[in-house]
Amino acid sequence: MSVLRCQLTSIKALTQHVYRVELSPSAPLVFHAGQYLQVVMGENDKRPFSIASMPAEHSRIELHIGAEPGNTYAGEVMQTLQQQGEITIEAPLGVAHYRAESQRPLILLAGGTGFSYTWSILQQHLASTDSRPVVLYWGARELADLYMHEQLLQLQRLHENFSYRPVLESPPSDWQGSPGLVHHALLGDFKAQLAQFDVYVAGRFEMVRVVRDEFTQHGLPIEQLYGDALSFI
Template structure:
């Protein structure tokens, strides 16, 4: 892990509540898909965010930050970027990274901006092992929350062994995916969790339910990856 002063390279809205941030690093770093960084807001105030970029791009890092005025934890980071155009970060961190040497099928599960964790892993996987089956389940409250929906649909058409399963709680008449909670969609489709590697990111409550329900259905905990698991 290094502490670095990163400069703002890009800042754009993916949705009204989600920002895509690209930071230019002062030096190249090595990180694994699925790791995260910490934004250093103060000596005892360090805020973690998953790295969304593929590890092949080591001189920049991309973040997807969900931030609203009633969420100062994330909004203060966006405001600092807007005002100062730089951040002190610590990177890389985390042990829930992509395991490329496994031969098991992969299940990626994301809630909201937890997608950034799975997006990094998916990009690395499609470059290294496109023949190994991988299914991404991405859950949001409504279709507009799934900001890379079209991109993921296109990827699933390009890669025979990549399957994309979008899930929303509130659908409209044009919705093309599942309706409900993302972990329930996984359990409806995946009948043999014991033969899968499962990577998960989202709210702690969601991760806790996935851990308990999936383990009860045969998933060994050693095959479940997510940094939130260390805190629940």
Template sequence: MGEKDFRPFSIANPPDGSDRIELHIGAGPGNDYAGQVLEKMKRDSEIYVDGGHGEAFLREDNIKPTILLAGGTGFSYTYAILLQRLKIANNQPVFLYWGTRTLTDMYAYEALVELEKQHTNFRFLPVVDVPEHDWIGKSGWVHKAIMADFVSLEPYQVYVAGRFEMAGVAREDFQTKGLLKQNLYGDAYQFI
């Protein structure tokens, strides 16, 4: 945005040999931080990108059963990890729990339903905070859905993306379910 104004966003596509970088920017009303980025991208013919940084990448050297936890547009980097993970010839299960305020906010819902049909080792579990009256899926806090679904998290790798507050609570709660700290990944953990 400027010489000293760098704004971090997660890359939403896995490495594929192209020069394309996909970002999911939640620039709704009142979000000037993201809205200003979109305005600059529209206005300028070029933007400067510095990346990739952080610890939010798939650990391909030691694939274990995997849980991806995404809150809101934190989905972007879990989506990149999911797509990369599904390319690997490995039958270990992978679960994506995506929490949003409403089902309408889950902008890649149909694409994930299709991926689930194509991959027998993949499960998509949407979680909405404010369910509609006919919603029959999971509701509430996304990390609590994981806590309810698993007796132990000890054998899993868990990747967390979303608000720092959610990541902090998930880290503490997941350890009570046996998750080993070295199997928990997320860029938020560098800051909290």
């Protein structure tokens, strides 16, 4: 793990409350797809965020930060970036990173901005020569919350081994994807075949806990379920 000073390169609003933050670290960051960093706000105040960029982009760090009103945890980080133009980070962290050596196909399961974790892994997999199938389930409340929806549809058209399956809790009347909860949609498709996959999950702790409990009940070996939240629940 390294302690690095990072300069703010850009902030772009992806939705009303989600921002793409690009940072330039003081030294190249070597990490695995799916790892995270901690923003050092104080000696005893370190706040984790998944690294959304690919390991090959070691001089550029991308974060997806959801800073809804009342979310001081993320809001204070955004305020520091906007006011000071730089932050200190600790990275890389996490053991739930991409397993390139595995022979099993991948399922990526994301809730909300947990997508940033799966986005790094997806990019790494599609940029490699690995032809294993990869399926991404991304759940959100409304279509506007799927802030890379069109880009993912385009990637699906370009890569035969990639399937994108968006899920909305409050879908519009013309919605072509699945309605309801994202892990229910996944179970509806793969409940009987879970043991054949490596499953990577990121989202709220409550969601990850339910995924762990229900997926292992349906035959997924716990060692084939990856998510750093699992270390805390």
